[in-house]
Amino acid sequence: MINRDKISDKTIGRLSQYRRFLNLLHENKVKNVFSYQIANSAGVTSPQVRRDVMLLGYNGNPAKGYNVEALMECLAHYLDTPGGEGVVLVGFGNLGRALISYFSKQRPNLSIVAVFDNDPALIGRVIHGVRCCSMEDFASVAQQNNVRVGILAVPADQAQLTADLMVAAGINGILNFALTTLQVPPHVYVERVDITTSVEKVVFFARKIRQERTLP
Amino acid sequence: MINRDKISDKTIGRLSQYRRFLNLLHENKVKNVFSYQIANSAGVTSPQVRRDVMLLGYNGNPAKGYNVEALMECLAHYLDTPGGEGVVLVGFGNLGRALISYFSKQRPNLSIVAVFDNDPALIGRVIHGVRCCSMEDFASVAQQNNVRVGILAVPADQAQLTADLMVAAGINGILNFALTTLQVPPHVYVERVDITTSVEKVVFFARKIRQERTLP
DNA sequence: ATGTTATTGTGAAAAAAATAACAGCGTTAA
DNA sequence: TTAACGCTGTTATTTTTTTCACAATAACAT
Ligand SMILES: NC(=O)c1ccc[n+]([C@@H]2O[C@H](COP(=O)([O-])OP(=O)(O)OC[C@H]3O[C@@H](n4cnc5c(N)ncnc54)[C@H](O)[C@@H]3O)[C@@H](O)[C@H]2O)c1
Ligand SMILES: NC(=O)c1ccc[n+]([C@@H]2O[C@H](COP(=O)([O-])OP(=O)(O)OC[C@H]3O[C@@H](n4cnc5c(N)ncnc54)[C@H](O)[C@@H]3O)[C@@H](O)[C@H]2O)c1
Numbered sequence: 001m002i003n004r005d006k007i008s009d010k011t012i013g014r015l016s017q018y019r020r021f022l023n024l025l026h027e028n029k030v031k032n033v034f035s036y037q038i039a040n041s042a043g044v045t046s047p048q049v050r051r052d053v054m055l056l057g058y059n060g061n062p063a064k065g066y067n068v069e070a071l072m073e074c075l076a077h078y079l080d081t082p083g084g085e086g087v088v089l090v091g092f093g094n095l096g097r098a099l100i101s102y103f104s105k106q107r108p109n110l111s112i113v114a115v116f117d118n119d120p121a122l123i124g125r126v127i128h129g130v131r132c133c134s135m136e137d138f139a140s141v142a143q144q145n146n147v148r149v150g151i152l153a154v155p156a157d158q159a160q161l162t163a164d165l166m167v168a169a170g171i172n173g174i175l176n177f178a179l180t181t182l183q184v185p186p187h188v189y190v191e192r193v194d195i196t197t198s199v200e201k202v203v204f205f206a207r208k209i210r211q212e213r214t215l216p
Numbered sequence: 217m218i219n220r221d222k223i224s225d226k227t228i229g230r231l232s233q234y235r236r237f238l239n240l241l242h243e244n245k246v247k248n249v250f251s252y253q254i255a256n257s258a259g260v261t262s263p264q265v266r267r268d269v270m271l272l273g274y275n276g277n278p279a280k281g282y283n284v285e286a287l288m289e290c291l292a293h294y295l296d297t298p299g300g301e302g303v304v305l306v307g308f309g310n311l312g313r314a315l316i317s318y319f320s321k322q323r324p325n326l327s328i329v330a331v332f333d334n335d336p337a338l339i340g341r342v343i344h345g346v347r348c349c350s351m352e353d354f355a356s357v358a359q360q361n362n363v364r365v366g367i368l369a370v371p372a373d374q375a376q377l378t379a380d381l382m383v384a385a386g387i388n389g390i391l392n393f394a395l396t397t398l399q400v401p402p403h404v405y406v407e408r409v410d411i412t413t414s415v416e417k418v419v420f421f422a423r424k425i426r427q428e429r430t431l432p
Numbered sequence: 433a434t435g436t437t438a439t440t441g442t443g444a445a446a447a448a449a450a451t452a453a454c455a456g457c458g459t460t461a462a
Numbered sequence: 463t464t465a466a467c468g469c470t471g472t473t474a475t476t477t478t479t480t481t482c483a484c485a486a487t488a489a490c491a492t
Contacts, residue, residue, distance in 0.1 A: 250440090
C-alpha cells in the first residue's frame with residue numbers, strides 16, 4: 001500500500017509541515033480540511049498537497065476534503081516511530097541549551113533522552129529535567145536507550161570526531177549544526193542546518209529584490 | 217556579464233558553502249583548488265561546482281584549477297553587500313542568545329547590529345557587546361542603520377505580528393525560526409528554519425535505512 | 433618544440449520536481 | 463430524483479535541477 005521507497009527528502013519535509021497545521025486544526029476541533037487550506041498554511045500549491053497525501057495512501061472526500069483526525073493518524077503512522085523516538089544531543093553549549101528548551105515544549109513523540117558534553121564543568125548540570133552526561137557514557141547510554149538519532153551541536157573542529165563516536169554507537173541519523181560536511185558511512189543519514197548559509201541567502205535575495213524595485 | 221536573474225535559491229546556498237571551504241584554504245595559504253575538491257568539501261559533485269562557478273562568470277585554469285583568492289573575491293562581489301550588511305534580531309530568548317553568540321564568532325561582513333525584545337526585564341541587558349532594545353525603538357533603529365534583513369526568534373503566536381512590524385520598517389528579508397508560515401508582501405523574501413521538520417526528516421530516513429538493512 | 437596529462441567549460445541528456453488539467457465523485461439543495 | 467457544485471485523485475505536461483560527456487586547453491616534462 002505505502003511505497004516508502006519512492007519518497008523524497010522534500011516530500012517528508014512537507015508532510016511534517018502539513019502535520020503542524022493539522023495539529024492546530026485538531027486543537028480547534030475542526031473536523032475536515034481541503035487541500036488548498038493545507039497548501040496555504042505551508043506555502044505550497046494545492047496539487048502539491050494532494051500529490052503528497054496520495055503517497056500516504058490516504059483518501060479524502062470530494063465534498064468534505066480530508067478528515068483531520070484520519071489524516072493525522074495516517075501521517076503519524078507514516079512519519080513516527082511506534083513508541084516514540086529518543087534522540088540524543090551532543091554539545092551542552094549555547095545552542096544545545098536552546099535546543100533542550102525547544103524540545104521540552106514539543107510533543108513527546110520526539111524527546112531528547114540524554115545530553116552529552118566533554119567539559120567536566122558542565123557534566124551533572126540539569127536543564128529542563130535533562131542532565132548533562134559525560135562523553136564516556138555515550139555509547140552505553142545510547143545503546144541502552146536504543147537511540148538511533150543524534151543532534152550534533154559541538155564546535156566545527158570536534159564535529160567529525162563526535163560523529164564517528166555516534167556512528168560507532170549505532171546511530172544512523174544525525175542532525176548536524178556544526179559548520180562541517182561530515183564524512184559518514186552510507187547507512188547514516190545526515191541533515192545539516194547551516195545558519196550562516198541561510199542568512200547569506202536572505203541577504204542575497206533581499207538585496208536582489210531591492211535592486212529590482214529601484215531600477216526597472 | 218553576470219545574470220543574477222537566473223540564479224536559484226539552491227545555487228546561492230551552495231555558493232555560500234563553497235566560500236566557507238575557500239576561507240579555510242585561504243587561511244592555510246593554499247593558492248589553487250580544483251572543482252572536485254570544493255565538491256568534496258560541500259558534499260556535491262564536481263560538475264555541479266563547475267556549473268555554479270560558471271554562473272559567477274569566473275574562469276578557472278585547466279591545469280591549476282581555480283585561484284582561491286580570485287574566486288573568493290568573485291563570490292564576495294556576488295553574494296555580499298558592499299560595506300557589509302547589518303542584521304537585526306528580534307527575540308532575546310534562548311535561541312536569540314545562542315544566535316548572538318554564534319554571530320559574534322562569524323566574519324564581520326554579517327553582523328547583528330541590534331537586538332529587540334518586548335519583555336521589560338530583558339531590555340538593557342548586554343550579551344557579546346550587543347544590547348537588547350525595546351520593540352518601540354525598532355523602526356527608528358532599523359531605519360537609522362539602514363537595516364534590510366531581520367532574524368525572527370519570537371514565539372510562534374507573535375511571529376506574524378513581529379514580521380508585520382519588520383516589513384513596515386522597511387525590511388525585505390526575514391530569517392524565520394518560529395513555527396509559522398509568514399504572510400508577507402511579495403517584495404519580502406522569507407527563509408524558514410524549521411528544526412522540528414529537520415529532526416522528523418532525520419528520524420524518518422534513519423528508520424528507513426534501518427528497515428532496509430534488516431530485511432532486504 | 434611537442435607530447436602527455438588532468439582539468440575546465442559547457443551543450444546535451446537525464447532525472448527530479450512542480451504544475452496543470454480534468455474525469456469522477458460525494459454532497460447538497462431544489 | 464436529479465442536477466449543480468466544488469473538490470479529490472491521478473495522469474500528462476512543463477519546468478527546474480542535476481549529471482554526463484567530451485572538446486578545448488594550460489602546464490609541465492622531455
Ligand atoms: N549558537 C548558535 O546559535 C548556533 C547556530 C548554528 C550553529 N551553531 C553551531 O553549533 C555548534 C555549537 O554552537 P554553540 O554556540 O552552542 O557553541 P558553544 O561553544 O557554546 O558550545 C559547544 C559545546 O560543545 C562542547 N564540546 C566541545 N567539544 C566537544 C566534544 N568533543 N565532545 C562533546 N562536547 C564537546 C563544549 O564543551 C561546549 O559546551 C557550533 O559548531 C556552532 O557553529 C551554533
Ligand atoms: N530554542 C530553540 O532551539 C529553537 C529552535 C528553533 C526554533 N525556535 C523557535 O524560535 C522562537 C524562540 O525560541 P526561544 O527558545 O528563544 O523562546 P523563548 O521563549 O526563550 O524566547 C522568546 C523571546 O521572545 C520575546 N518576545 C515574545 N513576544 C515578543 C514580541 N511580540 N516582540 C518581541 N519579543 C517578543 C520573549 O520576551 C522572549 O525573550 C520560537 O518560536 C521557537 O519555536 C527555537
